[in-house]
Amino acid sequence: MDNNSTSIKHSGNMKLKDVAEMLNGRVVSGIEHIDKEVEFAFSSDLMSDVLTVQKDNVILLTGLANVQALRTAEMSDISCIVFVRNKKVSVDMLKLGKESGIVLIECPSSMFRASGVLFSNGLKPVY
Amino acid sequence: MTMHFEYKIEGGDFTRAGYASSQVKRSLKQLNVDPKVIKRVVVALYEAEVNVVAHAYSGIIEVYIDTEKIKMILTDKGPGISNIELAMEMGFSTATPEVREMGFGAGMGLPNIKKNSDEFKIESEVGIGTKLEIVVFIKQ
Numbered sequence: 067m068d069n070n071s072t073s074i075k076h077s078g079n080m081k082l083k084d085v086a087e088m089l090n091g092r093v094v095s096g097i098e099h100i101d102k103e104v105e106f107a108f109s110s111d112l113m114s115d116v117l118t119v120q121k122d123n124v125i126l127l128t129g130l131a132n133v134q135a136l137r138t139a140e141m142s143d144i145s146c147i148v149f150v151r152n153k154k155v156s157v158d159m160l161k162l163g164k165e166s167g168i169v170l171i172e173c174p175s176s177m178f179r180a181s182g183v184l185f186s187n188g189l190k191p192v193y
Numbered sequence: 194m195t196m197h198f199e200y201k202i203e204g205g206d207f208t209r210a211g212y213a214s215s216q217v218k219r220s221l222k223q224l225n226v227d228p229k230v231i232k233r234v235v236v237a238l239y240e241a242e243v244n245v246v247a248h249a250y251s252g253i254i255e256v257y258i259d260t261e262k263i264k265m266i267l268t269d270k271g272p273g274i275s276n277i278e279l280a281m282e283m284g285f286s287t288a289t290p291e292v293r294e295m296g297f298g299a300g301m302g303l304p305n306i307k308k309n310s311d312e313f314k315i316e317s318e319v320g321i322g323t324k325l326e327i328v329v330f331i332k333q
C-alpha cells in the first residue's frame with residue numbers, strides 16, 4: 067500500500083478548473099480565468115499572515131468571507147480564493163471580484179478536508 | 194518627474210479599507226513597475242491603511258512616485274502609540290475583536306510593513322496621532 071504522504075508527487079501546476087472540480091466547488095466569479103494554472107496553496111483566516119506570503123501562483127483557502135479577503139488577495143497577487151464550509155460570497159465581494167479578476171470559489175468542505183484534497187493531488191504548500 | 198496622489202481614510206470603515214492601496218496598485222501597473230516591487234509597495238501600504246482604519250479616527254495617505262522610488266506618507270489623527278518599540282514587536286496588538294473578525298489584529302502589520310520597505314520611519318504622539326513614512330526603491 068502506497069498511502070503515506072511521502073508518496074505524493076508535488077509536481078506543481080494545477081488548473082483552477084481542476085481545483086474547483088476536486089472540491090465540488092461552485093465558481094461564483096472569474097470563470098473566464100478558470101484555465102489559469104497555480105502551483106501553491108495557503109490556508110488561513112488571518113489576512114496578516116497571508117500578506118507575508120512571498121511566492122507567486124498561490125491560491126488562498128479561507129473561512130473568512132469578507133471584502134478584506136479579496137483586498138488581501140489583490141495585494142498579494144493571489145489569483146483565486148476558495149471559501150470553505152459553505153461561506154457565501156456577498157454582493158460587495160462579487161463586485162470587487164469582478165474588478166480585480168480574482169477567481170472566487172465556494173465549496174462545502176472544511177478547511178482541513180479542502181487542504182488535504184489539494185495537497186494529495188499535488189498542490190504545493192508555501193512553507 | 195514626480196507623480197502625486199492623495200487619499201483620505203476613515204477610521205472604523207472596514208468596507209473601504211484597501212481602496213487606496215488598490216488605486217496605487219493600478220497606477221504602478223500602468224507605469225510598468227516590476228510586479229515584485231508593486232507587491233512590496235501595496236502589501237506595506239495595505240497593512241498601514243488597515244492600521245489607520247483599525248486604530249485611528251481618520252487619516253491621509255500621500256503617495257509620491259518618481260523614477261527611483263515610491264514614497265508613502267500616512268498621517269493619522271488618533272490615539273497615537275505610547276511605546277513604538279513594543280508596537281513594532283511581532284505579536285503585539287491592542288486590536289479589538291471586531292478588527293480580528295476582519296482577519297487582522299495579530300500584531301503582524303507593523304513588522305511586515307518594515308520588512309517590505311527599503312526605508313521606514315514611524316513617529317507618534319499620544320492623543321494626537323501617528324505618522325508612517327514608507328519608501329520602496331524601484332530599481333533593486
Ligand SMILES: Nc1ncnc2c1ncn2[C@@H]1O[C@H](COP(=O)(O)OP(=O)(O)O)[C@@H](O)[C@H]1O
Pocket residue numbers: 114244245247248249269271272273274280281285286287288297298299300301302303304323
Ligand atoms: N495608526 C496607528 N494608530 C494607533 N496605534 C497604532 C497604529 N498602528 C499601529 N498601532 C498600534 O500598534 C499595534 C501593532 O500594530 P500591528 O503590528 O499593525 O498589529 P495589529 O494592527 O494587528 O494590532 C496595534 O495593535 C496598535 O496598538
Ligand SMILES: [Mg+2]
Pocket residue numbers: 240243244247297298301302303
Ligand atoms: Mg495592523
